[in-house]
Amino acid sequence: MAKKKSNLFREMKNIWSQFTTPEINKLEKFSEGYINFLNLCKTERETHDFVLEKAKKNGFVSIEKAKKSDKKLIISNRGRAIALAYLGKKNLREGFRLIGAHIDAPRLDLKQKPFIEEGNMSLLKTHYYGGIKKYQWVSRPLAIHGVIIKENGKKITFQIGEKDNDPVFVIPDLLPHLARKVQYSKTPAEMITGEQLNLICGGKAVEDKDEKKKLIAFVLELLNKEFGIKEEDFISADIEVVPADKAKDVGFDRSFIGGYGHDDRICGYTAFRAIDGLKAPGEYTAIALLVDKEEIGSDGPTGAQSNWIMDITLKLMAHLKIDGNIAILNSIFNKSKALSADVSAGLNPMFKEVHDINNVAISGYGVVISKFTGSGGKYSSNEATAEFTAFVRNLFNKNNVNWQFAELGKVDEGGGGTIAKYVSKWGIDTIDCGPAILGMHSPYEIVSKIDLYESFKAYSAFFK
Ligand code: MN
Numbered sequence: 001m002a003k004k005k006s007n008l009f010r011e012m013k014n015i016w017s018q019f020t021t022p023e024i025n026k027l028e029k030f031s032e033g034y035i036n037f038l039n040l041c042k043t044e045r046e047t048h049d050f051v052l053e054k055a056k057k058n059g060f061v062s063i064e065k066a067k068k069s070d071k072k073l074i075i076s077n078r079g080r081a082i083a084l085a086y087l088g089k090k091n092l093r094e095g096f097r098l099i100g101a102h103i104d105a106p107r108l109d110l111k112q113k114p115f116i117e118e119g120n121m122s123l124l125k126t127h128y129y130g131g132i133k134k135y136q137w138v139s140r141p142l143a144i145h146g147v148i149i150k151e152n153g154k155k156i157t158f159q160i161g162e163k164d165n166d167p168v169f170v171i172p173d174l175l176p177h178l179a180r181k182v183q184y185s186k187t188p189a190e191m192i193t194g195e196q197l198n199l200i201c202g203g204k205a206v207e208d209k210d211e212k213k214k215l216i217a218f219v220l221e222l223l224n225k226e227f228g229i230k231e232e233d234f235i236s237a238d239i240e241v242v243p244a245d246k247a248k249d250v251g252f253d254r255s256f257i258g259g260y261g262h263d264d265r266i267c268g269y270t271a272f273r274a275i276d277g278l279k280a281p282g283e284y285t286a287i288a289l290l291v292d293k294e295e296i297g298s299d300g301p302t303g304a305q306s307n308w309i310m311d312i313t314l315k316l317m318a319h320l321k322i323d324g325n326i327a328i329l330n331s332i333f334n335k336s337k338a339l340s341a342d343v344s345a346g347l348n349p350m351f352k353e354v355h356d357i358n359n360v361a362i363s364g365y366g367v368v369i370s371k372f373t374g375s376g377g378k379y380s381s382n383e384a385t386a387e388f389t390a391f392v393r394n395l396f397n398k399n400n401v402n403w404q405f406a407e408l409g410k411v412d413e414g415g416g417g418t419i420a421k422y423v424s425k426w427g428i429d430t431i432d433c434g435p436a437i438l439g440m441h442s443p444y445e446i447v448s449k450i451d452l453y454e455s456f457k458a459y460s461a462f463f464k
């Protein structure tokens with residue numbers, strides 16, 4: 001007699017084969033919307049504006065202009081971070097459900113004095129933002145997105161390198177023929193230095209004999225004609241250099257999506273879609289929090305380390321005429337729950353040795369729950385309690401969310417943090433939860449469509 005198969009194990013299966021055709025159609029439609037979003041929004045400001053515009057269209061109102069009866073509210077922070085709140089059936093005093101994602105991504109920023117002239121070329125100097133492998137950014141098409149604020153406060157917004165007939169910008173790598181000493185003898189981190197990340201921006205020169213920097217002058221004249229700007233205007237500017245590539249389906253069967261900035265705009269987008277998709281108020285007040293500056297430590301007024309979460313809660317309390325005293329505020333925080341919506345590292349078949357195979361995220365197995373992040377003995381991590389982890393596990397199981405558990409890598413291999421510890425410091429139970437990514441922080445990151453869709457399902461269940 002055959003022995004009965006044990007049902008004590010949690011089995012992971014390829015989810016594609018279990019999805020019905022209508023489910024796959026829904027997933028493909030969601031993926032299409034996400035790809036479109038990725039191509040429109042390559043900076044935090046663009047993501048902020050995208051969310052603001054869509055939210056307004058769908059009935060959210062700025063909290064400053066809201067009437068007492070308004071339940072769908074927008075709280076914007078300097079055009080770089082944005083929160084949406086949907087007041088729940090229960091009073092805010094019973095706590096809220098927050099999903100926090102970051103909408104900044106690793107990239108190159110233009111230096112404030114970017115122009116140099118060398119080798120009969122004009123070049124733009126950059127200062128990289130966040131954890132990049134510098135060698136990945138050379139010899140590939142790059143676009144420039146940004147804002148310049150002129151002395152009189154006038155804002156100039158631009159994107160160059162995205163349209164089919166736009167020029168792109170390139171940092172030329174060294175030919176292999178001459179790389180033996182200056183590159184091959186070095187570590188990959190030193191192969192391209194920060195000061196070598198300069199983009200070619202021009203080769204034409206002005207005729208003026210007295211002009212010393214003839215090539216820069218040519219470019220500046222061009223920019224002055226187009227935008228009315230001069231060299232000094234670059235000082236008061238946020239200009240980001242991002243990959244010019246379009247997000248696309250990956251693979252014969254189109255089961256993956258490749259694109260720039262999945263980390264963490266994938267969670268920003270899915271959290272936005274989850275709150276925007278609520279047909280009625282959830283049990284608790286839902287808050288989608290999209291923050292800036294995570295990639296450089298969550299500092300500054302738009303980062304998760306600021307008092308913004310407190311400020312948002314106080315604003316909601318004022319809107320609901322709840323007395324804004326600290327005891328009530330703390331009691332709200334202590335009754336609240338949060339998902340730190342950020343990406344995890346998926347198993348890369350070419351680098352299996354960095355993962356603990358028993359505790360690794362696998363692309364296509366669904367949204368990842370990480371009880372803790374951090375590195376070297378859970379240092380610098382918010383660790384969710386067993387109780388809160390059980391709550392989330394139960395919620396996902398009840399709502400048929402495909403989920404998996406993972407740590408970032410082998411214990412001694414490295415690590416990384418998220419905004420979880422800055423959310424939980426207010427007394428909010430917080431756990432990390434998001435899709436697994438391949439090639440994280442590279443100019444072209446990969447995600448499984450299943451994991452994108454299951455993240456959306458997980459966040460929707462959390463808000464409901
Ligand atoms: Mn992230």
Ligand code: MN
Nearest residue numbers: 263264295441
């Ligand atoms: Mn990151």
